[in-house]
Amino acid sequence: MPQQVPRLAVLFAVLVVGFVVARESLVPDTFGDVGHYRAAAVTSIAAREKSYAGHRECADCHDEIAEQRLASHHSGVACEVCHGPGAAHSEYPDEVELPAPRERGFCPLCHRYDPSRPTGFPQIEPVAHNPLEPCMSCHDPHAPEPPEVPEECGACHGQISRLKTVSHHVTLDCTTCHATEEQHKITPRLVRPGKPVDRGFCGTCHDEDADSQADIPRIDLATHGEDYQCWQCHYPHYPETG
Numbered sequence: 001m002p003q004q005v006p007r008l009a010v011l012f013a014v015l016v017v018g019f020v021v022a023r024e025s026l027v028p029d030t031f032g033d034v035g036h037y038r039a040a041a042v043t044s045i046a047a048r049e050k051s052y053a054g055h056r057e058c059a060d061c062h063d064e065i066a067e068q069r070l071a072s073h074h075s076g077v078a079c080e081v082c083h084g085p086g087a088a089h090s091e092y093p094d095e096v097e098l099p100a101p102r103e104r105g106f107c108p109l110c111h112r113y114d115p116s117r118p119t120g121f122p123q124i125e126p127v128a129h130n131p132l133e134p135c136m137s138c139h140d141p142h143a144p145e146p147p148e149v150p151e152e153c154g155a156c157h158g159q160i161s162r163l164k165t166v167s168h169h170v171t172l173d174c175t176t177c178h179a180t181e182e183q184h185k186i187t188p189r190l191v192r193p194g195k196p197v198d199r200g201f202c203g204t205c206h207d208e209d210a211d212s213q214a215d216i217p218r219i220d221l222a223t224h225g226e227d228y229q230c231w232q233c234h235y236p237h238y239p240e241t242g
């Protein structure tokens with residue numbers, strides 16, 4: 001018999017014994033009682049001291065702020081998201097204070113411009129947006145509103161407007177392509193601007209026969225890009241040809 005066979009047998013025996021011992025001593029008692037987890041975990045987690053109170057509890061004492069928030073754009077942002085865990089404060093308000101996030105760095109956690117956020121989520125560039133002043137001098141954190149109706153499209157569509165500034169379409173106003181009612185700037189989601197719907201629209205400047213400025217590059221509207229919409233190939237806010 002080759003000498004590695006008994007050695008392997010010993011190793012195998014050690015592994016089997018090890019496995020049996022580990023199973024007996026390390027697996028918690030209630031493991032598997034109600035599923036592939038330790039059943040007692042539920043009670044031991046429930047027994048932990050709670051640190052968050054939930055926004056309804058805050059409303060017991062701060063009812064005005066609570067009402068204000070629920071009617072505001074921050075209705076989806078709970079009190080403790082900004083003020084931190086408040087269970088201890090709710091129980092002993094005179095002894096445990098809750099901090100308020102007054103520094104300028106805080107609000108941009110959600111509102112700093114980030115292209116991965118959904119279009120239309122209110123975003124600002126903190127370095128350029130009224131620098132040095134605390135956000136609260138112009139926006140109430142419990143009922144945030146811009147203090148005045150913004151005039152420029154770029155106040156809310158910052159990235160598109162910055163991109164257009166360095167594009168071939170720099171001379172075109174947004175409203176050349178998007179008929180926009182003033183009300184869009186007040187309730188942007190309810191009143192939406194128009195958008196170009198067909199190739200003919202771009203053709204009004206770019207078709208060979210179009211009656212537009214001489215220096216605009218021309219294409220044959222009937223054949224160029226076949227049946228696709230122009231903006232399936234050219235991003236209208238930064239059109240390229242390469």
Ligand code: HEC
Pocket residue numbers: 053054055057058059060061062079080083085086087089090091093094097098099100
């Ligand atoms: C039992 C009543 C009670 C509950 C519940 C309660 N608070 Fe308070 N809270 C108080 C009192 C009293 C003060 C002190 C008021 C003062 O100093 O003018 C206070 C003060 C505060 C402050 C002021 C801090 C500052 O810098 O001025 C904040 C923030 C606050 N509470 C947030 C909360 C939040 C968030 C909750 C819910 C998690 C909550 N409170 C729940 C009673 C309560």
Ligand code: HEC
Pocket residue numbers: 055058059062065066067069074077078079080081082083100101102136141142
């Ligand atoms: C978006 C973040 C945010 C949310 C959500 C929020 N707060 Fe505040 N809260 C603040 C900031 C910032 C201040 C400081 C305001 C200041 O100094 O002008 C503040 C101040 C307070 C104060 C001190 C008194 C006052 O009016 O300045 C209380 C009390 C308070 N908040 C309670 C609450 C309660 C209760 C809720 C939920 C109903 C809540 N907050 C939700 C950010 C928030």
Ligand code: HEC
Pocket residue numbers: 073074076077081082106107108109110111120121122135136139140141144145146
């Ligand atoms: C946890 C994320 C979060 C934090 C922190 C936060 N916000 Fe907001 N904020 C939101 C959401 C969500 C909306 C609603 C967006 C919408 O209407 O689609 C909003 C809306 C706003 C608006 C726009 C209101 C409008 O007219 O459209 C302003 C202004 C604003 N917040 C200011 C602040 C200020 C100031 C702070 C800091 C005190 C702050 N936010 C902190 C999530 C946050």
Ligand code: HEC
Pocket residue numbers: 104105107108111121122123124126129130133134135136137138139146147148149150151155156157
């Ligand atoms: C001096 C006043 C002032 C200060 C300070 C200020 N803002 Fe504004 N904010 C405005 C005005 C005015 C608007 C309307 C749009 C514009 O003109 O830029 C606005 C608009 C906004 C919007 C809405 C943008 C949109 O797309 O709907 C958000 C979010 C916002 N501010 C967050 C903040 C945050 C966060 C801070 C602190 C870092 C802050 N603001 C500081 C005056 C201010």
Ligand code: HEC
Pocket residue numbers: 119120121150151152153154155156157174175178180184185186188189192193194195
């Ligand atoms: C107060 C902030 C604000 C201002 C100012 C603003 N918009 Fe908007 N705009 C929005 C929001 C919010 C949306 C909705 C985004 C969403 O729901 O996807 C939107 C959507 C749009 C859309 C897309 C509509 C759709 O159906 O897809 C266009 C186009 C647009 N805006 C153009 C403009 C133009 C042009 C201007 C200037 C004349 C302008 N906006 C000014 C906030 C604003």
Ligand code: HEC
Pocket residue numbers: 119153154157160161164169172173174175176177178195196231236237
């Ligand atoms: C040359 C015409 C043209 C100009 C100028 C133009 N747009 Fe557009 N825009 C379009 C077209 C076409 C679409 C539709 C694209 C699509 O459906 O894929 C669009 C889509 C949009 C959308 C919704 C989709 C998105 O990309 O988020 C917004 C918001 C928007 N434009 C805002 C603006 C703003 C703000 C300006 C000015 C800074 C502007 N546009 C200038 C042609 C234009």
Ligand code: HEC
Pocket residue numbers: 168169171172176196201202203204205206212215216217230231234235236239240241242
């Ligand atoms: C109001 C007239 C006008 C309209 C409408 C218009 N454009 Fe333009 N377009 C221009 C001008 C002006 C230039 C820049 C010419 C220059 O660079 O000198 C241009 C340039 C271009 C270029 C060339 C970029 C390059 O690399 O040379 C493309 C591609 C383009 N536009 C696509 C579009 C598309 C797609 C639409 C429809 C969504 C459109 N344009 C609507 C005026 C217009």
Ligand code: HEC
Pocket residue numbers: 199200202203206217218219221224225226227228229230231232233234241242
């Ligand atoms: C299938 C993709 C596609 C579509 C759809 C498309 N284009 Fe183009 N376009 C291109 C390409 C690729 C080029 C660069 C090569 C060339 O000149 O053919 C170009 C070039 C251009 C130029 C520059 C021409 C020059 O002489 O410099 C303009 C202007 C233009 N397109 C406008 C449009 C307009 C307006 C539409 C809609 C009617 C459109 N394109 C649709 C792919 C497309």
